[in-house]
Amino acid sequence: MNRIYLIGFMGCGKSAVGRRLSFLLKLPFYDMDKEIVRQTGKTIPEIFEQHGEEYFRGLETQFLQNFKNDHCIISTGGGVTMRKANQKIMRNTGLVLFLDAPFREIWRRIHRDPNRPIVRRSTREEIEGLHKDRYRDYKQTAHITIRTEFRTLRQITQYAAFQVNRLKGE
Numbered sequence: 001m002n003r004i005y006l007i008g009f010m011g012c013g014k015s016a017v018g019r020r021l022s023f024l025l026k027l028p029f030y031d032m033d034k035e036i037v038r039q040t041g042k043t044i045p046e047i048f049e050q051h052g053e054e055y056f057r058g059l060e061t062q063f064l065q066n067f068k069n070d071h072c073i074i075s076t077g078g079g080v081t082m083r084k085a086n087q088k089i090m091r092n093t094g095l096v097l098f099l100d101a102p103f104r105e106i107w108r109r110i111h112r113d114p115n116r117p118i119v120r121r122s123t124r125e126e127i128e129g130l131h132k133d134r135y136r137d138y139k140q141t142a143h144i145t146i147r148t149e150f151r152t153l154r155q156i157t158q159y160a161a162f163q164v165n166r167l168k169g170e
């Protein structure tokens, strides 16, 4: 339980909250997407275009299987819960926080972002369907669900830190 994983749909705030939470809790921060970009030397869109989504999903699992650091915060990619093996690794090696943001807010944040290949190739309806399809996996993988609606990044970060300290008995 030494790691803190942030899970949730694209645009829910995993990377933004993860960075802030690492500062607040004085823990190292890793963004899974950025680690994959660093390891491959390719952007996420390039990996999708050159190797396909399934190859990218394998890189996510490899990251979780090979990652050795403890006492850190890891912001995952929004699709990491698609594989049960990934769910199991996260639940067994850390505290999993699900950032549960409303779809209309998610769409406002991501619909123009060129760095999310799944958004670029999909309609709003398809992305909303993906959000619905993945919701149960997020809930089942998480130890704690944090609803982000009507909360600022600062409030979400402080609440996440409170929950982490509460569960760690500090």
Ligand SMILES: Nc1ncnc2c1ncn2[C@@H]1O[C@H](COP(=O)(O)OP(=O)(O)O)[C@@H](O)[C@H]1O
Pocket: 008, 009, 010, 011, 012, 013, 014, 015, 016, 017, 075, 078, 109, 148, 151, 152, 153, 156
């Ligand atoms: N609670 C929030 N309030 C306002 N903006 C937010 C909030 N959470 C995330 N954002 C913004 O939304 C965008 C997507 O956030 P990001 O952390 O990249 O999401 P994820 O890593 O979950 O895909 C970023 O520009 C981020 O600053």
Ligand SMILES: O=C(O)C1=C[C@@H](OP(=O)(O)O)[C@@H](O)[C@H](O)C1
Pocket: 008, 009, 010, 011, 014, 015, 033, 044, 076, 077, 078, 079, 080, 115, 116, 117, 118
């Ligand atoms: O939801 C997904 O399948 C994905 C989410 C992305 O990360 P963010 O959730 O940080 O956007 C990134 O891993 C990739 O584009 C696939």
Ligand SMILES: [Mg+2]
Pocket: 014, 015, 033, 075, 076, 077
């Ligand atoms: Mg992110």
